[in-house]
Amino acid sequence: MKSPFHPLIAIVGTTGVSKSRLAVELALHIKLRQNAKIINADAMQVYAGLDITTNKMTLQEQRGIEHLLMSFKSPGEQYVVGQWVSDAAKLIDEMHTQQEVPIVVGGTAYWIQHLLFPNRLASLPLGHEASNQPAPLSIELSDSIQSLSTQLKEIWTSLPASAPSASTDPTAAHDLHALLSAIDPTIASRWHWKDSRKVLTSLRVAKDHGKKPSDVHANQAAEVAPRYDTLIFWLFSEPDILNPRLDARVDQMLEQGLLEEIRSVRELVEAGTSSASDTEASNASPPPDYTLGIFQSIGFREFDFYLSSSPNDSEQDKRFREAVDLMKLSTRQYARRQIKWLRSKLLPAVRSSDRTKLFVLDANNLGDEWTRDVRDVALDLTDRFLDRGQLPDPTSLSSLAARILISEEDHMSDGVELIQARGHIICPTCTTDPSRPLMVEQGEQWNLHQRTRRHRRALKKKYSRRESQNNSDVESTSLLPLGETKRDPSEVTQSP
Structure with a gap:
């Protein structure tokens, strides 16, 4: 007797490889035998509107296939992985009851991974209530708590119900990160102190x-x-x-009205903020929190400086070009992060499961080759999968598949090693206020930061001050009596 079969098809990959197109093709094919629906797994496409910014399929492109968990949240609403996993799991259970095949597609791979492997979600869903009987602390965590300052102990004892905004309450956000740094430096280095939501989640996990x-x-x-x-x-x-394709897509999105779309959302946010603070002396609106909601989408942060400047500014054309270049860079970097996650986190999980099969499809070309190398191969494998037939060795599909699946990079640890590889470091040169440190992800992001105009300007200013101070010390020393040297002011004691 065969075991119960609960089929699910997931489509992952970087932006710009036609994942959504394949999902529609598969759904149309499956509907010849049974019904199929698509569940969105793109963290930005859950928000209503902003179809250009988040690159949603048009109704015509959806070809009558029902798309779930798409465009159902307001732009400023917070919707996190635990909520999505819960919503998606309920839909999938309902579909299986109706003998329907769920197709999950999107670029937010960690959402998909936590859906497929539920016990790997080391976080708490929104609305989780702390137990009246908290878990006993490990010896190591207990020692860390005992060594906390009084202020940090108070924060640990009474964690806030919601994460403070780094833009409106930076002190509270930084204090949360200081607490996490004190009890777990490894995980704290993974999050920027401004990413207070993830910092708070880590503290709740503890x-x-x-x-x-x-x-x-x-x-x-x-x-x-x-x-x-x-x-x-x-x-x-x-x-x-892929990279030239992504650059061209940014240009296409701008032609389709991306800038106008971003501007309209900014105006709505600013209008709402101003109306809520009419009684205050100033109506100046704080900048959007780029760690929440739709504002995490690539494009908002990149065009912030340009859209915040006066239209009559002589530097506007230059700022626009810089914003476009920055958006293209951010898109390419995001694609690299997507690949890194799939290789170092999803693949190890898949390899440990006998109920999950992953196939790499060659999406180097989007024309007729895509139909042959992606669609046709996927349709054949889908038929075999739904018939519970024998599937081929994933490395046998193509030389590309073999190279990706056998790469040594896939064997990176799925735990602490990956967290440490993406840790943040403080730039002492650009940090002007220790309580508001400038933090940059180590590796490629750090290398890029060191080449920015801001960093070079701060470095030059720092060296100029140091040289000026050295010259001043030389002049002061030359005026001292022979045999005496200038002492540091901190070494001078007051007479009783």
Whole structure:
């Protein structure tokens, strides 16, 4: 007797490889035998409007296929992975009851991973109530709590119900990060102090589990319990082919009205802020919080300086070009992060499961080759999967598939090693206020930061001050009596 079969098809990959197009093609094909629906797994496409900014399919492109969990949240609303996993799981259960096939597609790979492997979500869903009987603390966490300052102990004892905004309450946001740094430096380095929502989630994980969050991640790395029988298609395009395509897509989005779309949302936010603060002396609106809601979309932060400047500014053309270049750079960097996640986190989880199969499809070309190398291959594998037939060795599909799946990079640890690889470091040169440090992700982001105009200007200013101070010390020393040297003011004691 065969075991129960709960099929799910997931489509992952970077932006710009036609994942949504494949999802529609698969749904139309499956509907010849049974119904199929598409569940959106793009963190930005859950928000209503902003169709250009988030690159949503048009109704015509959807070709009558029902798309779920798309365009149902307001732009400023917070919607996180735990909520999406809960909503998606309910829909999938309903679809399986109706003998329908769910197709999950989107670029937010970690959402999909936490849906497929539920016990790996080291976080708490929004609305989670702390237990009246908190988990006993590990010896290491207990020692860390005991060594906290009085201020940090008070924060630990009474964690806020919601994360403070770094733009409106930077002190509270930084204090939260200081607390996390004190009890778990490894996980704290992963988050920027302004990303208060993730910092608070990590602190709640510590309370919920009674362990350091990094220890929770490490323990879960060895625990893989798939929820469904899953067929995953990873659409892959080589970076040197993908990057020009992404640049061209940014230009196309601008032609379609991306800038007007961003401007309209900014105006709505500013209008709402001003009306809420009419009684205050100043109506100046704080900048959007780019760690929340739709404002995380690539484009908002990149065009902020340009849209905040006066239209009559002589530098506007230059700022526009810089914003476009920055958006293209951010898009390429996002694609690299997507690949890194799939290789170092999703693949190890898939390899540990006998209910999940992943196939890499060659999406280097989007014309007739895409139909042959992506669509046709996916349709054949889908038929075999739904018939519960024998699937081929994933490395046998193509030389590209073999190279990606056998790469040594795939074997990076799924726990602490990956967290440390993406840790943040403080730039002492650009930090003017220690309580508001400028933090940059190490590696490529740090290398890019060191080449920015801001960093070079701060470095030059720092060296100029140091040289000026040295010259001043030389002049002062030359005026001292022979044999005496200038002492540091801190070494001078007051007479009683």
